[in-house]
Amino acid sequence: MKFEGNLKKMKVLMEGDEIQYTMDLNGDAIYMNDLIGSRIEINFEGRINCIACGTETKKSFGGGFCFSCFTTAPEASPCIIHPELCEAHLGGGRDPEWEEIHHNRPHFVYLAVSSAIKVGITREDQIPTRWIDQGANYAIKIAEVPYRQLAGQIEVALKDVYTDKTNWRKMLTNEYLEGVDLVEEKWALEDVLPSDLIEYFTEDDEVTYLHYPVIEYPDKAKTVNLDKSPNIIDQIQGIKGQYILFKNIGALNIRKHSGYFIQLTT
Ligand SMILES: [Zn+2]
Numbered sequence: 278m279k280f281e282g283n284l285k286k287m288k289v290l291m292e293g294d295e296i297q298y299t300m301d302l303n304g305d306a307i308y309m310n311d312l313i314g315s316r317i318e319i320n321f322e323g324r325i326n327c328i329a330c331g332t333e334t335k336k337s338f339g340g341g342f343c344f345s346c347f348t349t350a351p352e353a354s355p356c357i358i359h360p361e362l363c364e365a366h367l368g369g370g371r372d373p374e375w376e377e378i379h380h381n382r383p384h385f386v387y388l389a390v391s392s393a394i395k396v397g398i399t400r401e402d403q404i405p406t407r408w409i410d411q412g413a414n415y416a417i418k419i420a421e422v423p424y425r426q427l428a429g430q431i432e433v434a435l436k437d438v439y440t441d442k443t444n445w446r447k448m449l450t451n452e453y454l455e456g457v458d459l460v461e462e463k464w465a466l467e468d469v470l471p472s473d474l475i476e477y478f479t480e481d482d483e484v485t486y487l488h489y490p491v492i493e494y495p496d497k498a499k500t501v502n503l504d505k506s507p508n509i510i511d512q513i514q515g516i517k518g519q520y521i522l523f524k525n526i527g528a529l530n531i532r533k534h535s536g537y538f539i540q541l542t543t
Pocket residue numbers: 327328329330331332342343344345346347
């Protein structure tokens with residue numbers, strides 16, 4: 278089968294113990310789990326369309342934007358990367374209407390384990406999506422706050438204790454910290470955080486374990502990008518985070534190629 282369209286982040290769904298990945302190319306839903314173990318072909322002819330306005334752009338900025346949208350679109354505003362700067366709860370921000378809908382609403386702060394314990398935040402409706410997108414192995418919610426800036430404050434307060442980055446090399450080879458007691462880890466933070474932030478801690482102590490559809494992880498992490506390798510023909514060994522793990526050429530980060538117009542042959 279042949280499909281074409283602009284790449285965007287794969288949709289993820291947790292079905293019991295299994296993570297299901299779906300790629301949407303111009304309205305066609307492609308069930309990626311069904312392609313694991315088989316060869317696919319991806320062709321990129323150099324066209325990139327901005328994920329916000331659709332305009333063709335030579336280079337993508339901030340993960341899929343044209344330069345103009347990168348500097349003006351609310352989805353690319355500074356409070357995306359620095360939530361502690363968010364002004365949504367004050368009626369402010371780059372686009373106050375967008376901020377009201379997306380950031381002036383409940384957010385979670387969480388701990389997620391891969392090769393290290395990472396602190397992160399996300400919107401209430403993005404769990405477990407966010408954990409899966411990052412390729413975490415297991416995770417727990419720590420706090421639930423009414424708006425984004427507060428989540429940012431907690432994250433900043435915990436940056437000395439935990440990393441806020443994922444080591445993608447170790448994530449791709451599946452080297453992760455086993456046996457971390459996340460419930461204990463979470464409640465130990467009561468001694469670390471100021472009491473006005475502790476009041477937002479959630480009683481929900483469920484630890485979510487994430488199992489990725491992977492036949493075999495690579496021994497060494499290696500990535501491939503469509504700018505340098507516009508034609509890919511290889512067997513899919515699995516999917517983790519937003520990476521498709523190919524047998525020989527390495528891992529392709531789909532999210533990083535948002536807006537790339539591709540042809541996919543299965
Ligand atoms: Zn644009």
